[in-house]
Amino acid sequence: MKTFVRVARTLNFSEAARQIHRTQSSVTEQIQALEADLGVPLFDRSNRRLALTDGGACLLDYADRLIGLADEARAAVLAAAGSACRTLEVGGIETLAAAFLPDVVARMAATHPDIAVRVTVAQTSTLHAQVKDGTLDAALFFGTRPHDDGVRCGVIAHAPLMLIVPPGHRLAARASAGHDDVAHERFLVTAPGCAYRRMFEAAFRSRVDGEPVIAGQSDSVAAIVRMVERGLGCAIVPRMVPALADARVAMVPxxxxxxxxxxxxxxxxxxxxxxxxxxxxxAAVEMQY
Structure with missing residues (x-):
């Protein structure tokens, strides 16, 4: 059923296989076996693009509930048998996986040794999709998202942002800085759509004197921190980014x-x-900003 959900969400056998670490032939065999058991096709394979049939769409409506009940039944049986070790699948973007989740996992190990936590690192959009389709039980990320069918979301903290500048920069000794202070600065950013890029854009949303100057782009926040060290530009990042711990940069709130x-x-x-x-x-872990 979990394989069916993944194929139904991606509408691509090879991508579904990659995401669940199976061969494409194994995924195909599982779907064919499910179709044979139900006696109806679940996917329309007649066109170039895979599509759900009416029967497949109907099954998808039930799939999450069936998977949830199966997981609960397994946990209940293990508890009754005295071997109630469960695995909780938790995801996070790279910064949170490195700076926050280890403390959460340690707390879980101390208070609930019967629950093993497995951590997955992925981009925000992937985390959302995997919580929705049941691959992940929970995920930590920057930003917010509305409640959805089968998924709940809550803000647990507000992380402060820092302007990071090279050593000796004119703003290095400031108590704080805003977009009026950086009118002529060059910035290093992540790609459009990335959580860190959205933070950068939100920081300049109310600016009325033009867009900030982009000096360069990288997919890695750690790389951006190192480039700031070398005087290639400035950046705006959360204070909790691990690369800041030993970086030779000035951090200005x-x-x-x-x-x-x-x-x-x-x-x-x-x-x-x-x-x-x-x-x-x-809730028990103190956020290290």
């Missing part, structure tokens, strides 16, 4: 609109003692 970014937790909506334990661990 950003002020005004977009001075902080929400840190959110999304989780599967079905009731689960493991999810409750995760919420407790997240």
């Amino acid at each position: 950003w002020r005004g609109e977009g001075a902080t970014v929400p840190l959110s937790l999304a989780w599967r909506a079905r009731a689960s003692s493991a999810i409750t334990a995760l919420h407790e661990a997240v």
Whole structure:
């Protein structure tokens, strides 16, 4: 059923196989076996693009509930047998996986040794999709998202943003800085659509004297920090970015609109003692900014 959900979400056998670490032939065989058991085709393969049949769309409506009940049944059986070790699949973007999740996992290990936490690192859009399709039980990310069918989301903290500048920069000793202070500065940014790029854009949303100057772009926040060290530009990043710990840069608190970014937790909506334990661990861990 989990394989069916992944194929139904991606509408691509090879991509589904890649995401669940199976061969394409194995995924195809599982779908064919499910179709044979139900006696109806679940996918229309007649065109170039795979599509759900009416029967497949109907099954997808039930799939998440079936998977959830199966997981709950497994946990209940293990608990009754005295071997209630469960695995909680938690995802996070790279910064949070490195700077926050280790403390959460340690807290879970101390308070709920019967729950093993497995951490996945991915981009925000992938995390959202994997919580929705059941691959992940929960995910941490910057920003917010509305409640959805089967998925809940809540803000757990607000992370402060910092303007980072090279050593000796004219703003290095400032108590704070806003977009009026950086009118002629050159910035290093991540790609459009990235969570860090959205933070940067939010910081300049109310600016009325033109767009900030982009000096360069990188997919890696750690690389951007190193480029700032070498005097190639400035950047705006969360204070909790691990690469800042030993970086030779000056960090100036950003002020005004977009001075902080929400840190959110999304989780599967079905009731689960493991999810409750995760919420407790997240609330107990002190955020290291």
